[in-house]
Amino acid sequence: MGQDESRMVDEKTPPQTLKSRTLDAVAEYIRDGRARRIVVMTGAGISTSAGIPDFRSPDTGLYANLARLNLPYAEAVFDIGYFRGNPLPFYTLAQELYPGNYRPTITHSFINLLHQKGLLLKLFTQNIDCLEREAGVPDDKIVEAHGSFARQSCIECKAPYPEELMKKAIHEKSVPHCIREECDGLVKPEIVFFGEQLPADFFENRSLPGEADLCIVMGTSLSVQPFASLPMMCGDGTPRVLINGEQVGEMGSRADDVLLIQDCDTGVRKLAEACGWLDELEDLWEQTAPWARSGQPKPEQADEPKKSPDEQLQDEVDKLTKEIDQNLQLGQDQHTWLENHVDNKFARVQDNENGKGPTAPLTTGKTVASDTKAERREPSDGGLHHVFPWLSKKSSL
Known part of the structure; x- marks a missing residue:
């Protein structure tokens, strides 16, 4: 040897x-x-x-x-x-x-x-x-x-x-x-x-x-x-x-x-x-x-074919894509709120200049709800833990 x-x-x-x-x-x-x-x-x-x-x-x-x-x-x-x-x-x-x-x-x-x-x-x-x-x-x-x-x-x-x-x-x-x-x-x-x-x-x-x-x-x-x-x-x-x-x-x-x-x-x-x-x-x-x-009957979900690594990866990609779409939709809601907010602000400025006093906000309940949702939804640390769970998963040991 x-x-x-x-x-x-x-x-x-x-x-x-x-x-x-x-x-x-x-x-x-x-x-x-x-x-x-x-x-x-x-x-x-x-x-x-x-x-x-x-x-x-x-x-x-x-x-x-x-x-x-x-x-x-x-x-x-x-x-x-x-x-x-x-x-x-x-x-x-x-x-x-x-x-x-x-x-x-x-x-x-x-x-x-x-x-x-x-x-x-x-x-x-x-x-x-x-x-x-x-x-x-x-x-x-x-x-x-x-x-x-x-x-x-x-x-x-x-x-x-x-x-x-x-x-x-x-x-x-x-x-x-x-x-x-x-x-x-x-x-x-x-x-x-x-x-x-x-x-x-x-x-x-x-x-x-x-x-x-x-x-x-x-x-x-x-x-x-x-x-x-x-x-x-x-x-x-x-x-x-x-x-x-x-x-x-x-x-x-x-x-x-x-x-x-x-x-x-x-x-x-x-x-x-x-x-x-x-x-x-x-x-x-x-x-x-x-x-x-344990001698139990086979669970119904066990009939599903085992997914290949490529299929599992595709599932994670689909999940990530869905979350990105949700974030984009959230961004659109925020953008709509911002446009309304700017319009309202501009209207108040115009009214003040014309001597009409303050104007009531024009935002709707829907856009307020979107604003509240946006405030609650904060990015998680790392950002990709849902794709790579082991980044945040602690060992059982």
């Missing part, structure tokens, strides 16, 4: 395994049955569309929104030394991150679809949110490199802690202790904190990418070791697909690397469509909806 591999492959270099470095070539490779052992590697980027913030994004990331917990530094919330002395900030945060608060994304359902088709060798995830599990991926197919909320135990004696008691503690923002009276140590979910070792499961399965015939990397910066080294474990002729907002690590340095630089949900939809699986994927994702999980 030398430095040469970190350079992007020359466009003139032909692929070894795929027909071309394209999405269609990857889909053909899968359809032909040549991808039977797929390894998937994921990070926080596959969960952001579910509403869960990632950790490191400026302003919107988890670490950037922890000031309210009065921590000495943001990462302290996941520091085992700090947790021993003050576990309450973690349990305050855990109430918002705990499984059940968020719906899996269509990317999570895509991983489950690979499993249902018998193609998923293993999922390696950096995420602690358990959304892969909620999407239907079974426990034995998941390696949670940084642990998760799926299990909890005492940090002293390592005794397991009942899930129902953990749910109760997190709901109440209380700090649970070991159920063994002779121990009474602090309990936490088996999330890997700073100062703790990665799960043994990670190291036991770390060589599996070498057995894969396709690797899919999604929603990760590949900046945290040893997880970041996993894609390099794949064989030289193994196609690797990156679905991410940007190029990361040494992805793109091999002859059979395919880069889809876009958000994960869009990317998996395109890949599923190219494989002929899109309807299956949408149906599978629909099963993760709250109404479906």
